[in-house]
Amino acid sequence: MAEYKLQVSTGDMPSAGTQDHVSVTLIGSDGESEKTELDNFGKGFCTGKTGTYTVKTSPSLGKLLLVKVEKDPYLHFPEDEWYCSTIEVTTPEGDAILFSCHRWISRGEYVELRGGRAMKFLEDDHPLLIEHRKKELTLQKSLYQWKPLAEGLLHTSSFEHESELPDEIRFSKAKTDEMHDATKRLGMKFKSKGMVGSIEKWENVDDLKKLFNFQKTAMSEYVAEHWKEDDFYGFQFLNGINPTLIKRCSELPPNFPVTEEMVKPFLAEGSSLMSEIGKGNIFLYDQKKLEGIPTQVYNGESLTVTPGLCLFYLNPENKLMPIAIQLHQQPSEKNPIFLPSDLETDWLLAKIYIKNADMLDHEAVHHLMNTHFMGEVYTVATLRCFPVIHPLYKLLFPHFKSTLDINIRGREGLMGPNGIFTLSSAGIEGMTEIMRRSLREMTYSSVCLPENIAARGLESIPNYYYRDDGLKLWSIINSFVRAAVEYYYPSDADVCKDTELQDWIREIFTQGLLSNKASGFPSSFHSIEELIRFITMVIFTVSVQHAAVNNGQFDYYYWTLNAALLLHKPPPTTKGQSSMETIMETIPNVGETVAISLLINQLSGKYSGVIPLGQYPEKRFEEPELTQMIQEFQAELSKLGEEIAKRNSQLEVPYDYLHPSRIENSVSI
Ligand code: FE2
Numbered sequence: 001m002a003e004y005k006l007q008v009s010t011g012d013m014p015s016a017g018t019q020d021h022v023s024v025t026l027i028g029s030d031g032e033s034e035k036t037e038l039d040n041f042g043k044g045f046c047t048g049k050t051g052t053y054t055v056k057t058s059p060s061l062g063k064l065l066l067v068k069v070e071k072d073p074y075l076h077f078p079e080d081e082w083y084c085s086t087i088e089v090t091t092p093e094g095d096a097i098l099f100s101c102h103r104w105i106s107r108g109e110y111v112e113l114r115g116g117r118a119m120k121f122l123e124d125d126h127p128l129l130i131e132h133r134k135k136e137l138t139l140q141k142s143l144y145q146w147k148p149l150a151e152g153l154l155h156t157s158s159f160e161h162e163s164e165l166p167d168e169i170r171f172s173k174a175k176t177d178e179m180h181d182a183t184k185r186l187g188m189k190f191k192s193k194g195m196v197g198s199i200e201k202w203e204n205v206d207d208l209k210k211l212f213n214f215q216k217t218a219m220s221e222y223v224a225e226h227w228k229e230d231d232f233y234g235f236q237f238l239n240g241i242n243p244t245l246i247k248r249c250s251e252l253p254p255n256f257p258v259t260e261e262m263v264k265p266f267l268a269e270g271s272s273l274m275s276e277i278g279k280g281n282i283f284l285y286d287q288k289k290l291e292g293i294p295t296q297v298y299n300g301e302s303l304t305v306t307p308g309l310c311l312f313y314l315n316p317e318n319k320l321m322p323i324a325i326q327l328h329q330q331p332s333e334k335n336p337i338f339l340p341s342d343l344e345t346d347w348l349l350a351k352i353y354i355k356n357a358d359m360l361d362h363e364a365v366h367h368l369m370n371t372h373f374m375g376e377v378y379t380v381a382t383l384r385c386f387p388v389i390h391p392l393y394k395l396l397f398p399h400f401k402s403t404l405d406i407n408i409r410g411r412e413g414l415m416g417p418n419g420i421f422t423l424s425s426a427g428i429e430g431m432t433e434i435m436r437r438s439l440r441e442m443t444y445s446s447v448c449l450p451e452n453i454a455a456r457g458l459e460s461i462p463n464y465y466y467r468d469d470g471l472k473l474w475s476i477i478n479s480f481v482r483a484a485v486e487y488y489y490p491s492d493a494d495v496c497k498d499t500e501l502q503d504w505i506r507e508i509f510t511q512g513l514l515s516n517k518a519s520g521f522p523s524s525f526h527s528i529e530e531l532i533r534f535i536t537m538v539i540f541t542v543s544v545q546h547a548a549v550n551n552g553q554f555d556y557y558y559w560t561l562n563a564a565l566l567l568h569k570p571p572p573t574t575k576g577q578s579s580m581e582t583i584m585e586t587i588p589n590v591g592e593t594v595a596i597s598l599l600i601n602q603l604s605g606k607y608s609g610v611i612p613l614g615q616y617p618e619k620r621f622e623e624p625e626l627t628q629m630i631q632e633f634q635a636e637l638s639k640l641g642e643e644i645a646k647r648n649s650q651l652e653v654p655y656d657y658l659h660p661s662r663i664e665n666s667v668s669i
Pocket of ligand 1: 367372546550603669
């Protein structure tokens, strides 16, 4: 008689345990055990507990290949789902094999677990495992299907509602409740003051400050104090919520005829625009891709989105100062170049229009499309193309947890018929067009931070904390990915021969990039180096980059004068005609402001179940080498966290969006 010892772990989330009967069948190369109920004559399968059981077979089963798990009803009680974390089996030969499960199991479900070391397609040599692998992928491909987001846009999963998702990739009930509560609480406060749906205008700046009676952060209050200041305006293009747009300017664009005379007063004494360009101190923000996009029709009038240009000067105090703004691409008398020396409200309005365009681009492209939706492309491709035993599934899956759930909610909450984009100056149609144009222009190098920084000429600009922290995080992720990839792919030939991996990257290229070769994204892999770079980019995008463009939404957007999602009036075409009254008439009204505030409050909230970058609470790898790599990854992140905290303690405006403890492992909010 051969004995197999099983250690069965139940998850520690609420309701993970079950009263139902749990049985297993062990399947080996020389036969299979009988279906054996796991019963220790007491309460088993309690939340957070591990139980030990024995399965007896007459001869040994040979090499243990699969564990089949079944759950049957206890008496006539209703369905009682069970979250099985892992089953560790010790064979009669003394081998300990990890079968990771990490999923909810319902009655009648067909669950067969693979165990042991992570295996690539060609490494499976037993017909039963080859067949199992094939069946698993067929099932996954029927569950996770692609659907175009809109004409000319990348494809996402075909799920219409989060309730269609398997429970293990959905938000926990606690998180869903907390998100609803956060919105409801703030909504009630606004409602009690008659602000929800109000079409009243804000009377003045002090009137707007009453927002802080309902909700605030230290940074949102700082923004309200400093929004008018040029150096804080420039700072936001480096360390605000959309930090990857400005470029070093080596030559003025011909359609932006800024003259020496115009900007001389704002440069260092005795200097000139040409010499500052030569020294690399001039930077450009150019929103030409917004030219001619559809805009929202508001009270019968089309709103304006400005495809503006803004010139920045890095002054001798190392402050990045806006020195000239043109709100449309084609210079004309009706399209003057605004200067800091203009009437204060003219200059403020010009800056407000640039920030409005920036906010639209940020939310539609840099936040939603580049992190959430591209993250979904990587998620769906992974779920469809890799079986759970594949090393890259084990490596990547923790970085995709909850992404489908938040994106399904996000599609409704942002792009749906009542979504917040309907409120924006661009409207749904315009926001979709911004995404469409941006996808056509998206390049692989632009989503790889080191190349992105170099291409924009921002390697040496001082006080660029997004770059400083981001590059260190890129390097830490890259070292971890290199160690793991080189462990599983000893040669380039192993990369080329992995047909599941090649299917994965092909799906990403066709479904995400719509087969656009000009993007430079790979459509196949030929070397270990290519693979390391791509996996680094994927993990960086869904963790670090998402944190950079997500976490500060409330801080920077609550004060609508700093950044408004819609502007009611057309931008000024002449100078000297504006006043603070013009500005208050231009920004969102009370009802619009609170509607936007409710969303950014929810998206910047802190909820339970957060898994920070580099934490892998679900044990998936059996190999001790991987445990060691993960520990080193965590140690490097922790060291960086200390450095960032030390640096931030000396800054007037700390940059903590990329503190590793604030970065989630996956796009989850
Ligand atoms: Fe987000």
